[in-house]
Amino acid sequence: MMKNNEDRKMHKATCSECGAETEVPFEPDPSRPVFCRDCFMKKRNNSRRPSGGGGFRDRGPRRDDY
């Protein structure tokens, strides 16, 4: 049927953070920064809270009611 492989084409891009060459599974948007995996993870971890600790603990509003 359809070739699924075509869909998984990787595009070369340059990380906007560290300048490393990386590949992204989508077409890099010139108007948006592209990050390599390392920087992407860092961004994800950092953008939530500057001083968070674990991070996945404060999911629910109540913590007494487990």
Ligand SMILES: [Zn+2]
């Ligand atoms: Zn990077």
